[in-house]
Amino acid sequence: xxxxxxxxxxxxxxxxxxxxxxxxxxxxxxxxxxxxxxxxxxxxxxxxx
Amino acid sequence: xxxxxxxxxxxxxxxxxxxxxxxxxxxxxxxxxxxxxxxxxxxxxxxxxxxxxxxxxxxxxxxxxxxxxxxxxxxxxxxxxxxxxxxxxxxxxxxxxxxxxxxxxxxxxxxxxxxxxxxxxxxxxxxxxxxxxxxxxxxxxxxxxxxxxxxxxxxxxxxxxxxxxxxxxxxxxxxxxxxxxxxxxxxxxxxxxxxxxxxxxxxxxxxxxxxxxxxxxxxxxxxxxxxxxxxxxxxxxxxxxxxxxxxxxxxxxxxxxxxxxxxxxxxxxxxxxxxxxxxxxxxxxxxxxxxxxxxxxxxxxxxxxxxxxx
Numbered sequence: 001x002x003x004x005x006x007x008x009x010x011x012x013x014x015x016x017x018x019x020x021x022x023x024x025x026x027x028x029x030x031x032x033x034x035x036x037x038x039x040x041x042x043x044x045x046x047x048x049x
Numbered sequence: 050x051x052x053x054x055x056x057x058x059x060x061x062x063x064x065x066x067x068x069x070x071x072x073x074x075x076x077x078x079x080x081x082x083x084x085x086x087x088x089x090x091x092x093x094x095x096x097x098x099x100x101x102x103x104x105x106x107x108x109x110x111x112x113x114x115x116x117x118x119x120x121x122x123x124x125x126x127x128x129x130x131x132x133x134x135x136x137x138x139x140x141x142x143x144x145x146x147x148x149x150x151x152x153x154x155x156x157x158x159x160x161x162x163x164x165x166x167x168x169x170x171x172x173x174x175x176x177x178x179x180x181x182x183x184x185x186x187x188x189x190x191x192x193x194x195x196x197x198x199x200x201x202x203x204x205x206x207x208x209x210x211x212x213x214x215x216x217x218x219x220x221x222x223x224x225x226x227x228x229x230x231x232x233x234x235x236x237x238x239x240x241x242x243x244x245x246x247x248x249x250x251x252x253x254x255x256x257x258x259x260x261x262x263x264x265x266x267x268x269x270x271x272x273x274x275x276x277x278x279x280x281x282x283x284x285x286x287x288x289x290x291x292x293x294x295x296x297x298x299x300x301x302x303x304x305x306x307x308x309x310x311x312x313x314x315x316x317x318x319x320x321x322x323x324x325x326x327x328x329x330x331x332x333x334x335x336x337x338x339x340x341x342x343x344x345x346x347x348x349x350x351x352x353x354x355x356x357x358x359x
Contacts, residue, residue: 003135006123010143013119017150025157028164035065038167042175043209 054225055195058083066206067167070097070174079170079177081203088184101163108162109151116147178204182213189216194224202233211239218245226252234260242272244279251284254291261291263298270305286312293320296328303336310343315353318343322357 061083063069071094072079073087086093095103120140127133151158167174181204188197201217214237222245226232234253239246250269253260269276269288276285289309292298299306299321310318322344325337341357348354 002126002128002132003139006127006136007139009123010120010139013116014143014146014150017147021150021154021158024161025154028157028160031065031160034160034164034167035067037164038067038171038174039207039209041168041171042178042207 052223052225053192053194055198057195057230058199060202060231067097069203069206071095072097072100072177077173078180079174080181081178081207082181082184082200083203097166098163101159101166104166105159105162112151116144120144178208182208182216185216189220194220198224205236211241211243214239215243215245218243218249221249222252226256228256232257232260235262235264238264238268242275244275247272247276247280247284251280251287254287258291258294261288261294263301266292266298266302266305270302282312285309289313290317293317293324296324296331299324299336300331300333303334307336307339310339311347315348315351318348319353322354326357 061069069081070079071081073090073092073094075090075092076087078087078089080087080094084094120136120143124133124136124140127136181200185197185200185204188194188200198217198220201213201220205213205217218237221232232253234250237246237249247269250261250265266288269285273285286309289302289306290313292302292306306321310321313321318340322340325333325340344354344357348357
């Protein structure tokens with residue numbers, strides 16, 4: 001019984017971790033996107049300078 | 050005021066603009082300047098990618114510690130020896146799978162971390178660039194024009210505001226421009242008419258025509274009345290002459306060229322005639338007809354134009 005509970009916890013952690021990793025990979029995009037996003041956000045409002 | 054002769058250093062080039070960002074971990078301030086150390090506290094700047102790597106490594110380490118603690122507790126808390134061995138085996142398999150998973154997705158995880166830093170620290174980045182801009186302004190006041198321009202040039206890679214563009218142009222108008230300098234023009238075009246920009250662009254026209262792109266020519270055409278008022282018709286004629294650099298530009302701005310045909314010096318007009326003759330199948334509109342008429346009227350007896358006279 002103890003081992004079933006322990007293994008279930010570990011499997012759940014692995015499942016959650018895999019879900020997060022896959023989700024991050026899907027949303028990761030590429031460096032060009034990061035670059036453009038940063039420039040757009042910095043220039044929003046045209047307040048710098 | 051006499052212009053200053055200065056030497057500008059080469060621009061720091063990076064594949065992506067965000068790679069210019071660096072952080073002083075002591076002051077918690079971002080910068081885009083070329084300085085290696087923070088001007089406030091003197092400590093060395095850390096590049097944004099280095100920062101993301103270090104945060105990412107820390108996160109992995111914390112995760113690894115948590116996993117190990119959990120597995121250890123699971124093993125220690127086992128009620129029987131058999132359960133202890135089973136927990137040990139399960140724990141080891143879990144740790145191995147966890148490590149494999151982490152390494153399989155390491156690239157996208159690092160990427161996510163970098164994105165997170167840029168999003169979370171956006172305000173700090175903006176404040177850091179503002180600080181850099183103030184430093185540049187200080188340099189202008191102290192007449193350190195090379196340092197000021199280099200700072201504004203780095204800032205201009207990330208901030209496209211008219212204010213930054215105008216400051217750069219003002220500094221450029223105070224220095225002696227040379228062909229060997231890494232000059233920019235298109236990136237400095239403001240959103241409205243700016244006399245200083247036009248002054249700078251006309252100066253650039255004299256030393257490097259190649260910098261006059263389609264966007265820049267379009268700017269001059271859009272603000273033609275103001276340009277003529279401030280700099281005279283000759284300046285606009287010089288811009289029209291620049292459009293003869295490329296066949297595409299001639300096609301795009303044929304009406305504009307037509308207006309200034311008579312103002313063109315002989316060499317520019319000869320160039321236009323050569324291009325028109327070399328491309329008989331292209332539809333040049335009324336430009337071709339106007340050019341022919343001008344040849345007949347003005348250059349009829351010129352041997353250089355003999356082949357254009359029918």
